Amino acid sequence: MTDPADIAGPAQLDGLDRLGGLLTTRTFGRAHEHHVSLPSTNDRALAWLGESAPDGALVTADAQTAGRGRLGRRWSSPPGRDLYASVVVRPGAVPAGFGALALAVGVGLREGLLTALPELHDLALKWPNDLLLGDRKLAGILCESRWRGAVVELVVGFGINVHRRSEEFEPELRGGATSLAQHARAPGRAVILAAVLASLEQALDAFFDRGFAGVRDRYAPHCVTLGRDVLIERTPGGPQTPATAVGLDTDGALLVRTGPGPTTRVESADVWLR
Ligand code: BTN
Numbered sequence: 001m002t003d004p005a006d007i008a009g010p011a012q013l014d015g016l017d018r019l020g021g022l023l024t025t026r027t028f029g030r031a032h033e034h035h036v037s038l039p040s041t042n043d044r045a046l047a048w049l050g051e052s053a054p055d056g057a058l059v060t061a062d063a064q065t066a067g068r069g070r071l072g073r074r075w076s077s078p079p080g081r082d083l084y085a086s087v088v089v090r091p092g093a094v095p096a097g098f099g100a101l102a103l104a105v106g107v108g109l110r111e112g113l114l115t116a117l118p119e120l121h122d123l124a125l126k127w128p129n130d131l132l133l134g135d136r137k138l139a140g141i142l143c144e145s146r147w148r149g150a151v152v153e154l155v156v157g158f159g160i161n162v163h164r165r166s167e168e169f170e171p172e173l174r175g176g177a178t179s180l181a182q183h184a185r186a187p188g189r190a191v192i193l194a195a196v197l198a199s200l201e202q203a204l205d206a207f208f209d210r211g212f213a214g215v216r217d218r219y220a221p222h223c224v225t226l227g228r229d230v231l232i233e234r235t236p237g238g239p240q241t242p243a244t245a246v247g248l249d250t251d252g253a254l255l256v257r258t259g260p261g262p263t264t265r266v267e268s269a270d271v272w273l274r
Helices: 041-050 098-116 189-214 216-222
Strands: 032-038 058-064 083-093 123-126 130-133 136-148 151-160 229-233 240-248 254-257 264-266 270-273
Touching: 032 041, 041 058, 041 083, 041 136, 041 151, 083 189, 098 123, 098 130, 098 136, 098 151, 098 189, 098 216, 123 216, 151 189, 189 216, 216 240
Parallel strands: 032 058
Antiparallel strands: 058 083, 083 151, 123 130, 130 136, 136 151, 229 240, 229 270, 240 254, 254 264
């Protein structure tokens, strides 16, 4: 059987040079730096932020040599196969319910990917901010913030596995990671990124307006964590507590049950599906 990843064609023909002509956003991607290779697009966006990057400024790279994930993990970033992108966001005053930012980013990514690839019916969100296809990780989100008094400045970074075949993932990732091309005929990276930027901008507008309430109905129905037995790891490498995820609080915190009695709030943790 043909691996759908073969259909997409050579990665070197799939550049982001067409992005400008595909954008439908107000600000996201209107200023754009593309690099053949960077240590990390988030690091470059943070530096650009300090050099007065405009709202929506976008940094992309074909490869990252020190791509970063949450909790200090490494993000596998080989050349030309996937999307590595970071957007500077200047919401102004700190929005209410700011802790749920990554959930709103997940909504934007999911809806953008579905615009570009409507056949991805089982594209799901894992709390707090992973995107899964068939219980395997497709994309990750790394939001970083800087504060100036009451004003917050953000870098919203995301990595989406686009063209990689299973054997192109490092052996330790192979069992748990997937790519768009393993599930569908993936369009070019510029088409995918333009769709994601449009949905992301719209989801963050709703979030900055109303907090988690602004995106809740677009997050909860697609959150694969809800109703599942999980392991909660509150500190990296710390103990893993078995629990059942039963809901989301008004601010996006995960509500879990570890036994009889009331539910417990989880605001920040690694959550593993059992
Ligand atoms: C995670 O799942 O742990 C988050 C992964 C975030 C990876 C992206 S790739 C683009 C941007 N630059 C980085 O160094 N990290 C993010």
